[in-house]
Structures are given as C-alpha cells and as structure tokens.
Amino acid sequence: MNPLICPKCGGNLEKIIYQDIEVDRCCQCQGIWFDSLEAEQLKSIKGSESIDSGNFQGENAAQSLQESVNCPRCQEKMLKMLDFDKYPIWYETCLKCHGLWFDAGEFQQFKHNFQNKGLLDRAIKILRFNKKMT
Numbered sequence: 515m516n517p518l519i520c521p522k523c524g525g526n527l528e529k530i531i532y533q534d535i536e537v538d539r540c541c542q543c544q545g546i547w548f549d550s551l552e553a554e555q556l557k558s559i560k561g562s563e564s565i566d567s568g569n570f571q572g573e574n575a576a577q578s579l580q581e582s583v584n585c586p587r588c589q590e591k592m593l594k595m596l597d598f599d600k601y602p603i604w605y606e607t608c609l610k611c612h613g614l615w616f617d618a619g620e621f622q623q624f625k626h627n628f629q630n631k632g633l634l635d636r637a638i639k640i641l642r643f644n645k646k647m648t
C-alpha cells in the first residue's frame with residue numbers, strides 16, 4: 515500500500531502501532547488518521563492518548579470550516595464534526611470509508627471527552643447491576 519499523504523499539510527503519514535491497532539500519523543504536523551473504528555477502539559484503551567504527541571493548538575472554527583479537507587484514503591471531501599463536551603474539538607470524518615482525522619492534540623481531547631461519558635456509562639451500569647442484585 516502506498517504511504518498516505520496528510521490531508522492538511524501534504525506531509526507523509528507514518529504508521530504507528532499501539533496495542534495492535536495501527537494508525538497513521540503525519541511526521542510534519544502530527545495530525546493522526548484513524549481508519550474506520552480505530553479511533554473507537556483506541557479511545558477505550560488506557561494510555562492510548564500517548565500516540566498523540568502534538569500540543570493542542572486550538573482552532574479557528576470559522577477558518578477551519580472554510581477549508582476543505584480530503585480523505586487521505588479515498589480523496590472524498592470529509593465532513594467537519596464537532597465534539598463538544600469537556601473541550602470543543604473539530605475533527606474530520608470521511609462518509610465513504612468512515613475514517614477520522616484529528617489534528618495534533620485533538621485525540622487527547624477526544625479521549626477526555628469520552629472518559630467523562632465512559633464514567634457516566636459505568637455508573638449507570640453499576641446502578642442497574644445493584645438493582646438486579648437486590
């Protein structure tokens with residue numbers, strides 16, 4: 515397979531493997547490409563935010579909405595997504611291959627957002643479990 519090209523800066527994406535899950539990270543801007551479900555798998559693995567070495571720069575939402583970003587796999591124009599919880603983060607998703615693009619630092623934020631939800635889910639499960647027991 516040909517190496518993927520960063521949709522943001524045109525740099526090469528290099529493969530990094532974390533717990534048997536392979537992701538592609540740009541060696542220039544440190545953005546990370548996740549194939550379908552890789553981000554879902556990785557965000558539930560403890561410590562996986564270490565693959566994201568970038569510092570979150572913050573994004574000018576108005577500006578980032580205007581730029582068009584093409585999927586590094588299928589060259590489709592990707593859709594901007596907003597995950598707003600603990601931190602507002604914009605990321606791109608490809609509707610065709612369901613890959614996700616995170617700018618440097620965004621995966622860490624994405625994980626933080628998820629962790630809050632994860633805790634809530636777990637609390638609900640424990641509550642349900644306790645109900646069953648009594």
Ligand SMILES: [Zn+2]
Pocket residue numbers: 520521522523524525540541542543544545
């Ligand atoms: Zn890049």
Ligand SMILES: [Zn+2]
Pocket residue numbers: 585586587588589590608609610611612613
């Ligand atoms: Zn795609």
